Amino acid sequence: MATPQDPKKAAAAAYWRENIRLLLSLLVIWFAVSFGAGILFVDYLDQFQLGGFPLGFWFAQQGSIYTFVVLIFIYAWQMNRLDHKYHVNEEEDDV
Amino acid sequence: MTTEMLTYLFIGASFALYIAIAIWSRAGSTGEYYVAGKGVHPVANGMATGADWMSAASFISMAGIISFIGRDGAVYLMGWTGGYVLLAMCLAPYLRKFGKFTVPDFVGERYYSQTARVVAVICVIFISFTYVAGQMRGVGIVFSRYLEVDITMGVLIGMGIVFFYAVLGGMKGITYTQVAQYCVMIFAFMIPAIFISIMITGNPIPQLGFGSEVTGTGQSVLEKLNGLSAELGFKPYTDGSKSTIDVFFITMALMVGTAGLPHVIVRFFTTPTVRDARKSAGYALLFIAILYTTAPAVASFARINLLNTVSEASYKDLPGWFSNWENSGLIAWIDKNEDGKIQYTDGHPMAGKPQFTAERGNNGERLVSNTPSAGNNELYVDRDIMVLANPEIAQLPGWVIALIAAGGLAAALSTAAGLLLVISTSVSHDLLKRNLMPGISDKQELLAARIAAGVAVVIAGLFGIYPPAFVAQVVAFAFGLAAASFFPAILMGIFYKRMNREGAISGMVTGLSFTFAYIVYFKFINPAANTADHWWFGVSPEGIGTLGMLINFSVAMVVCHLTAPPPQHIQTLVEDIRVPRGTPSRQPEVQGGTPASHPG
Numbered sequence: 001m002a003t004p005q006d007p008k009k010a011a012a013a014a015y016w017r018e019n020i021r022l023l024l025s026l027l028v029i030w031f032a033v034s035f036g037a038g039i040l041f042v043d044y045l046d047q048f049q050l051g052g053f054p055l056g057f058w059f060a061q062q063g064s065i066y067t068f069v070v071l072i073f074i075y076a077w078q079m080n081r082l083d084h085k086y087h088v089n090e091e092e093d094d095v
Numbered sequence: 096m097t098t099e100m101l102t103y104l105f106i107g108a109s110f111a112l113y114i115a116i117a118i119w120s121r122a123g124s125t126g127e128y129y130v131a132g133k134g135v136h137p138v139a140n141g142m143a144t145g146a147d148w149m150s151a152a153s154f155i156s157m158a159g160i161i162s163f164i165g166r167d168g169a170v171y172l173m174g175w176t177g178g179y180v181l182l183a184m185c186l187a188p189y190l191r192k193f194g195k196f197t198v199p200d201f202v203g204e205r206y207y208s209q210t211a212r213v214v215a216v217i218c219v220i221f222i223s224f225t226y227v228a229g230q231m232r233g234v235g236i237v238f239s240r241y242l243e244v245d246i247t248m249g250v251l252i253g254m255g256i257v258f259f260y261a262v263l264g265g266m267k268g269i270t271y272t273q274v275a276q277y278c279v280m281i282f283a284f285m286i287p288a289i290f291i292s293i294m295i296t297g298n299p300i301p302q303l304g305f306g307s308e309v310t311g312t313g314q315s316v317l318e319k320l321n322g323l324s325a326e327l328g329f330k331p332y333t334d335g336s337k338s339t340i341d342v343f344f345i346t347m348a349l350m351v352g353t354a355g356l357p358h359v360i361v362r363f364f365t366t367p368t369v370r371d372a373r374k375s376a377g378y379a380l381l382f383i384a385i386l387y388t389t390a391p392a393v394a395s396f397a398r399i400n401l402l403n404t405v406s407e408a409s410y411k412d413l414p415g416w417f418s419n420w421e422n423s424g425l426i427a428w429i430d431k432n433e434d435g436k437i438q439y440t441d442g443h444p445m446a447g448k449p450q451f452t453a454e455r456g457n458n459g460e461r462l463v464s465n466t467p468s469a470g471n472n473e474l475y476v477d478r479d480i481m482v483l484a485n486p487e488i489a490q491l492p493g494w495v496i497a498l499i500a501a502g503g504l505a506a507a508l509s510t511a512a513g514l515l516l517v518i519s520t521s522v523s524h525d526l527l528k529r530n531l532m533p534g535i536s537d538k539q540e541l542l543a544a545r546i547a548a549g550v551a552v553v554i555a556g557l558f559g560i561y562p563p564a565f566v567a568q569v570v571a572f573a574f575g576l577a578a579a580s581f582f583p584a585i586l587m588g589i590f591y592k593r594m595n596r597e598g599a600i601s602g603m604v605t606g607l608s609f610t611f612a613y614i615v616y617f618k619f620i621n622p623a624a625n626t627a628d629h630w631w632f633g634v635s636p637e638g639i640g641t642l643g644m645l646i647n648f649s650v651a652m653v654v655c656h657l658t659a660p661p662p663q664h665i666q667t668l669v670e671d672i673r674v675p676r677g678t679p680s681r682q683p684e685v686q687g688g689t690p691a692s693h694p695g
Contacts, residue, residue, distance in 0.1 A: 016673055023184050030180045034173045034350075039342050046333070052306040052315025057333050060169035061391040062302065065176045065384050072183045072377040079188070079373055083675055090368045090676045 015086040022078050026071050034064040098493035102241045105497040106504060109279050110256055113508075116275060117260035117268040125537050128265030128544055129196040129520055131365040135270055140371075141378025143273035144362045146280060146509035148175075148353075148379070149386060150226075151233030154280060154506035159481035161394035162401075166335035168391060170342055174349025176380060176387050181354040181582075183376030187363040189589045191372035192672045196364065197517075198357045198581060199525040205588040206596040207665055212525055214603055218580050219357045219521045223514040224554070225573045226358075230511040231559025234504060240423060240483070241500040250559040253508060258552045261512045261519075262545050266365060269512045276505035281385060283502025284482075288389050291396045291489045305392035309399065316395050323402045328440040328471075332398065337635075338627065344638030351644055352574030355582035358513040361520070369675040397481040400488050402439070405474060409436045410458040416487035421461055424451060425477035428460050429467050442470035449475050515555060519548035572614055575636075579606035579643030587651060592669045598655025606647025613639045 037045055042056035050058045083089035096104075122128040135143070153175070161168030193201055199219060203212025231250055238249025260268045285301075292304035296316065309319045320332040335342065353359065362379075366372045404414065410428065420426045427449035428437060435458050445465035454462045483503075486495040523544035528535060535543070580603045587594040587602075614636045617625040627633050634642060660666075 012670065012674060019673075026184060027180075030177065034177050034346065035343060038169055038173055039339060039346065050306070052308065052317055054317070054333055057166060057169075057317070058306070060166065061172055062305070062388055064173050065388050068176050068180050069377065069380050069384050071180055072373075072380055075184050076370075076373040076377050080370060083370070088674045088676045090370060 011086055015082065015088060018082055019079070022075070022082070026075055030068065030071055033059060033067045038064050096493070098496050099242075101493050101497035102500050105494075105501040106242070109275075109501045109505065112275055113256065113272045114259055116271045117264040120267045120271045121263045122265035122267045122541075125196075125524075125541050125544070127267045128541055129364075129524065130361070131265075131267040131270045133365055133367055135365040135367075137366055137371040137375035138378050139270065139274050140362060140366050140375040141382050142277040143270045144359065144375070144379035145382035145386075146273040146277035146505070147362055147513040148359055148383060148510070149280065149506055150230055150510035151237070151503060151507035152229065153386065153390075154284060155233070155237075155479050155482050155503055158390040158393040158397065159478035161391050162398045162481045163478055164336070165330075165332040167337050167342070168394065169335075170337070170345045170349065172387055172391060174346045175353055176383060177346070178350040178353025179376060179380040179383070181350060182359065182363075183373060183380070185589070186354060186360060186582075186585055187372045187376050188369045188675070189672045190360060190585070191363050191366060192369050192675060194364075196361075196524055197520050198360050198585070199521060200529070201588065202581075202584055202599075203525070203529065205665065205668065206584075206599045207662065208596045208600065209530060211584075211596060211600050211603070212529065214600065214607075215581070215584075216521045216525045218576060218603075218607070220518055222356065222573045222576055223358060223518045223521075224558070227511050227514040227518075227551075227555045228558035228562065230507045230514070231555045232562050233507040234511070235559050237500060237503040237507065241496075247560050250556055253504075253511070253559070254552050254556040257508055257512050257515060257555075258549060261515050261552065262548045265544070266361075266516060269509075269516055270365060272512070273509045276509040277382060279505040280502045280509075281382070283498040283505070284386055285389065286495055286498060287486045287489060287491060288393050288396075290491055290495075291400075291485055292392065294489055295396050295399060301389045301392035301396075305395060316399070320395055320399055320402075323399065327402060327406055330441070332395070338633050340633050341627070341630075341635050341638055344634045344641045346638075348578050348638050348640035348644075349574055351578040351582045352640055353577075355577035355580070355585070356573070357521075357577075357581070358510075358517045360581075360585075361517055362513075393485065394481065397485055397488070401476070401481075404488070405437050406439045407436055410460055411435070413437075414488075416484050419487065420477075420480050420484055424449065425480045427451070427463050427475040429463060429465075429473050430456065430458065430460065431467055431471070431473050433457075437474055438471050439474045440470070440472045442472045443468050444470075444472045444475050511555065515548055515551045518551040519544050522547040522551075572611075575610045575614060575640030575643060576607060578640035579610040579647055583644055583647040583651065587648070589669065589672065592666050593655060593660055594651065595655050595658055595661040597658040598651040598653075601654045602647040602651030605650045606643040609646050610640050610643030613643075 037056065038060035042060060045056035045059065046054035048055040080089070126132050157171055160171070190201055195201060195204070199212050199215035202215040203209065231253060234253035235246035235249035238244055238252060239246045260272050288301045289299050292301040293299050295309055296304035296307040297310050298304035298307045305316055308315055312319060314322065317333055324330065324332055330336065363372045363375065366375050405417070417426060429444055432438070445463060445467050447465055449463045450465055452462045452464050456462050483499060486499060523540055527543050528540050583606065584599050584603050587599065617636045625636070
């Protein structure tokens with residue numbers, strides 16, 4: 001089978017590493033807005049007001065959901081860039 | 096036109112639309128039947144996923160529950176949306192690349208084991224039936240409430256409709272019907288929400304109205320609500336009553352469970368490309384978020400309206416919606432101090448759900464045979480009326496009420512159809528084609544899928560007509576089991592190449608048995624012990640799937656390191672699904688250099 005020097009293998013491994021790095025950074029934000037701001041630190045954040053909301057309450061009932069939507073679109077956009085960079089995008093010769 | 100006429104008209108028109116779509120998009124092959132020929136545009140797939148996901152519970156019950164539990168409602172709001180982030184980033188694109196029809200298909204192939212496939216099929220069927228039973232009941236209830244037919248008749252009509260488009264159209268029919276159902280549903284939810292937001296805050300966007308001032312008071316919605324609650328002896332709306340650890344575990348179980356629900360996952364098999372699968376997950380959550388960010392706003396507005404309307408009001412002066420909902424059994428009043436006024440405060444007004452007698456009391460209220468409880472509270476309010484009664488409370492015209500009926504049906508039917516399809520696919524594809532009768536042709540398999548869907552519709556209908564008492568108790572199962580079984584198995588299948596058959600199976604079995612045992616113990620064997628004092632680490636049965644998931648991961652890791660690594664072709668398969676293009680297992684991938692792979 002393929003050796004570590006195999007350029008195809010190396011490219012695939014690099015693509016996967018970058019993918020994982022993107023994934024982990026987005027998941028850190030996902031965790032921070034929901035489990036962090038919405039649950040663990042909610043009492044602390046509630047001291048601050050955002051419009052008519054205590055901040056922690058806002059994260060729990062509105063803010064985290066908005067963030068989730070944005071995160072997925074950022075993921076889709078960044079992954080498309082990554083696919084092009086490593087020439088693994090599904091165009092022309094795709095099934 | 097009367098409201099009833101309008102309701103018939105709206106429901107009739109929406110059903111005609113669904114059937115027309117089913118005929119137009121009927122499936123001719125197993126590929127079309129199982130995954131709509133993989134030709135669904137990401138925006139359409141996003142809408143279909145939204146309708147598939149948002150059930151009668153999301154449409155009717157969620158805002159009502161939040162309205163009564165305030166802050167703790169965040170568990171559902173974050174739990175049922177956050178899972179899409181996991182789904183979009185950790186599962187959907189890779190499963191789409193895998194390119195087969197079902198979740199058990201992936202589990203069976205990745206873990207090169209028929210045992211794993213069968214374990215997965217059993218989980219799929221169990222989760223889906225648990226879920227679908229509630230949907231069919233929901234269809235029956237919506238019918239009986241708005242059209243004054245009995246629940247059995249309502250369920251039968253619902254069965255007929257689902258049968259038609261699920262059996263005939265398969266995934267293709269269901270997808271386009273769900274797009275239509277999404278539109279009906281979101282319109283039906285938003286119209287009353289917008290009106291009620293204008294009424295209370297003057298702001299037409301409920302999400303913003305939620306953070307605005309209540310007209311003429313100088314207080315924000317939440318301040319007003321906390322003030323009213325304090326006055327009447329409820330705890331503040333923005334305080335929670337669940338412990339932090341329980342909230343954490345329940346939210347995690349709902350998120351992971353959402354990402355592991357087979358009828359949601361399978362929707363991402365229908366897009367043309369991996370790229371579309373990623374985008375489609377974004378659209379799905381966007382469409383879901385429209386309802387999920389509105390629901391807490393509706394919850395708070397409805398709560399203000401309810402408290403303002405009923406508290407200390409004399410029964411005879413109450414608006415018409417009060418007696419309408421009393422007549423349908425969703426509101427009950429016991430005049431404990433016999434002052435003719437409604438005292439509404441914290442605590443249960445009576446033991447159990449109201450059992451009405453045929454008689455009327457001094458003020459004309461419906462009498463109940465329940466034993467009154469000790470507290471001062473005199474009012475029983477079913478949580479479901481918060482969404483259903485909204486248009487009446489806001490004095491909206493009859494067509495809005497008709498719209499809500501059509502929306503509730505769309506929500507219940509779309510979810511039921513998605514689940515029934517998953518059940519029929521598991522039976523025809525995973526049990527028959529892949530296990531018992533591998534020799535059958537595409538045509539026979541398609542016929543088997545249709546028969547299985549038909550049988551599943553009948554069973555689901557029976558659950559709707561004769562609801563087993565345990566249905567309400569087992570909703571936690573669907574999520575807990577999905578969280579403790581599928582999610583870890585699929586995740587490790589993609590991200591951990593070393594994971595082997597022995598690890599995955601032992602992980603699924605232990606995670607599943609643990610979660611199952613914990614829920615069964617607290618819900619059925621010893622319900623009296625179902626309190627925070629007896630729970631492990633203070634985790635309720637609703638949140639235990641998270642622990643089940645952790646057990647699954649740990650057991651799988653230990654077992655896989657004690658046994659042989661997976662064979663080479665499986666490792667190649669994993670490498671293959673990680674890359675969007677090409678199928679190196681069959682034809683070596685051309686990297687970079689060729690013109691064909693260089694479209695830019």
